[in-house]
Amino acid sequence: MRLQDQKRIVIKIGSATLVDEKTGRLRAAWLQTLVDDIAMLKEQGKEVLIVSSGAIALGRRQTNLPQGKLRLDESQAAAAIGQIALGEAYADALHKVDLIAGQILLTLSDTEERRHYLNARATLTTLLELGAVPIINENDTVATSEIKFGDNDRLAARVATMISADCLVLLSDIDGLYTAPPATNPDAQHIPVIEHITHDIEAMAGSAGSSLAKGGMATKIAAAKIAVNAGTTMLIANGNDYNPLRSIINGAKCSWFTAKTNPITERKRWINGHLEPHGTLTLDAGAVRALLSGKSLLPAGVKKIDGDFAKGDAVILLGPDGEEVARGLISYDCQDSNKIRGCKSAKIADILGYRGRSELIHRDDMVLSGKDPANA
Numbered sequence: 001m002r003l004q005d006q007k008r009i010v011i012k013i014g015s016a017t018l019v020d021e022k023t024g025r026l027r028a029a030w031l032q033t034l035v036d037d038i039a040m041l042k043e044q045g046k047e048v049l050i051v052s053s054g055a056i057a058l059g060r061r062q063t064n065l066p067q068g069k070l071r072l073d074e075s076q077a078a079a080a081i082g083q084i085a086l087g088e089a090y091a092d093a094l095h096k097v098d099l100i101a102g103q104i105l106l107t108l109s110d111t112e113e114r115r116h117y118l119n120a121r122a123t124l125t126t127l128l129e130l131g132a133v134p135i136i137n138e139n140d141t142v143a144t145s146e147i148k149f150g151d152n153d154r155l156a157a158r159v160a161t162m163i164s165a166d167c168l169v170l171l172s173d174i175d176g177l178y179t180a181p182p183a184t185n186p187d188a189q190h191i192p193v194i195e196h197i198t199h200d201i202e203a204m205a206g207s208a209g210s211s212l213a214k215g216g217m218a219t220k221i222a223a224a225k226i227a228v229n230a231g232t233t234m235l236i237a238n239g240n241d242y243n244p245l246r247s248i249i250n251g252a253k254c255s256w257f258t259a260k261t262n263p264i265t266e267r268k269r270w271i272n273g274h275l276e277p278h279g280t281l282t283l284d285a286g287a288v289r290a291l292l293s294g295k296s297l298l299p300a301g302v303k304k305i306d307g308d309f310a311k312g313d314a315v316i317l318l319g320p321d322g323e324e325v326a327r328g329l330i331s332y333d334c335q336d337s338n339k340i341r342g343c344k345s346a347k348i349a350d351i352l353g354y355r356g357r358s359e360l361i362h363r364d365d366m367v368l369s370g371k372d373p374a375n376a
Contacts, residue, residue, distance in 0.1 A: 001193075001233065001256050003248050005225035006167035008047045008128075010232075011038075014224075015053040016173050017239040024061030024321045026054070028029070030242055033095050038133060039097035039243035049124065049134045049163065051156035052090070055082035055141060064331075079140035102132040104375045105139035111158045114312040118329075121375070122357075124163050153219040157226035157234070163219040164364070168227045170220055171239025175257030177217065179204055194257045197225050204298035224257040229268035233259045268367040271327060275314035279307020279334060281360070287315070288325055291317070291368065296359040299348070309334050316363070328366030329356040 003009070003173040014033070019029055038048050056075055059065075059082025065074055067153040067182055083105070088308060091101040104123065116374060127134045138155050153170060166355035178188040194201060203215035227234040241247060246349065249256055283291075287301025309315055310333050317326040340348050345358035 001258065003167065003169070003235070003245065004044065004234070006046065008049075008082065008163065008165045009041065009167045010051060010053055010170060011050045011169045011171065011245070012051040012152055012164045013053060013171050013239065014055045014152065014173070017171050018052065018054040019057040024057065025161065026058060026089050026127040028089065028093075028241075032096065033087060034239075034244060035090075035093040035097055035099070037243055039099060042099065042131075042133075046373075047128045049128070049136060049159065049165070050088065050090070051136045051152055051159055053087045053137070053152045055079045055137060058082035058085045060187065070121050071101045074130045074210055076141050083141065084135070086137070087287065088134065090133075094133055094169075096115075097119055100130075100132040102127045102134050104134050104136045105141075106136060107139045110312075115310065116130065117162065118312040121162050124159075128163075150332035151219040153223040155227060157223035157232075160227050160234075161230035163268060164234050166263065166330065168223070168232050169245070170223065170236045171244055171293070172220070172236055173238065173240055174217070174236070174252040176236045177201070177204060177216065181217075183271060190253060191255055192253070194224070194255060197221060197228070197257070227376040228257050228259040229266070231259045231261045231263035264364055267364065270319040271314060271329060271365065272367040274361075275329075277316045277317045277327060277329075278309035278313040279305065279330075281305055281330075281337075282322075283320070283325065285320055291326055291363075291366070294363060296363045297326075297361040297366065298345055298358065299337075299343050299360050300345070302337075302341045305334060305341055307334060307339050309337075311319070315361075317366075324369045326368045328361035330358060330361055 018027060018031065019025065029289070041048055046239055052239060056078045059078030059080065060070065062081055063078060065078055070078065087101070087103050094101045104120070106120060111122050124134050137161055138152060156168055156170065175190070178192045178193060179191065180188040182188040202221050205221045224234045233250070233258040237244065237248050237252060281302050282304040283301050284303050290301065291297060292304050307315065309330060311331060314327055315330050316324055317328065319325045330342070338351055339351050343351060348358065349355040
């Protein structure tokens with residue numbers, strides 16, 4: 001496995017890596033070398049997203065909040081201040097290599113509620129299409145203890161699965177998984193490749209290594225389970241040195257968690273086997289031929305719509321003979337779908353009054369009936 005072979009990459013940066021623990025200041029020189037690495041990957045045609053911690057750490061320094069655990073309202077206030085500094089730092093560093101930053105703040109509900117999930121996914125996809133680098137963080141300014149992710153390792157894994165990333169990179173203060181915490185056990189052995197996350201692997205996880213970090217190896221293993229189960233390969237690497245991504249490419253020690261399938265395959269299996277359909281769309285023969293050749297479903301090919309469904313719900317696609325052709329996640333609710341049924345995509349904005357997706361169902365959100373999702 002090689003980082004340079006991955007197409008869509010999510011990079012998670014922890015507070016302990018981004019912020020100097022003694023001074024509370026951003027490691028600006030280090031950040032610029034990371035951004036230089038990202039520019040290199042972008043030049044190779046890669047898509048890169050960043051999930052970054054650091055807002056609370058930066059904000060508490062500017063407000064002289066005390067050391068130790070903060071109250072929820074103090075953390076939220078620190079995040080509100082620190083997010084500005086964090087966003088400016090990324091924007092400035094990316095500007096120096098002619099790249100654009102786009103900031104996204106997420107809460108747990110944005111990955112749990114289907115409409116929020118689809119909107120966040122669409123925004124991230126559009127940012128990538130525009131060539132921008134999304135900078136993502138948990139929305140600590142409004143998240144409560146009940147809805148917080150609790151650590152950005154798992155947030156990064158959720159983002160990676162949401163965007164169907166090929167690889168998730170966790171930059172940490174350790175170069176991977178060991179059989180025991182290496183700081184306290186001199187006999188600890190580094191594990192370069194983890195093919196199955198067993199109980200023994202989970203038992204090897206240690207605790208947080210820094211006062212700035214919420215997560216430790218346990219949260220990284222939890223993130224790995226989320227990622228690999230969705231078809232995303234994950235790696236843990238030491239991010240403290242300059243040019244951390246280039247170091248990984250050049251063979252620096254790290255731990256890879258392997259996924260058995262790719263993210264698109266896993267997404268289609270989820271659509272095919274775990275979602276209850278909320279409606280049916282009857283297609284004309286031309287639309288059926290288009291789907292069978294790997295195309296998305298356009299409004300023009302839909303003859304009839306039945307059911308009461310919302311945007312993002314699963315629906316069944318029927319051919320003219322009433323036989324099931326495919327299943328997929330629809331881009332519009334039933335009312336708007338009926339309005340644009342049979343129309344050309346160029347007319348959607350005129351009919352609905354807003355510009356939505358040109359496809360009723362994108363091919364990545366669809367699985368053909370009678371086929372394994374890997375080949376759909």
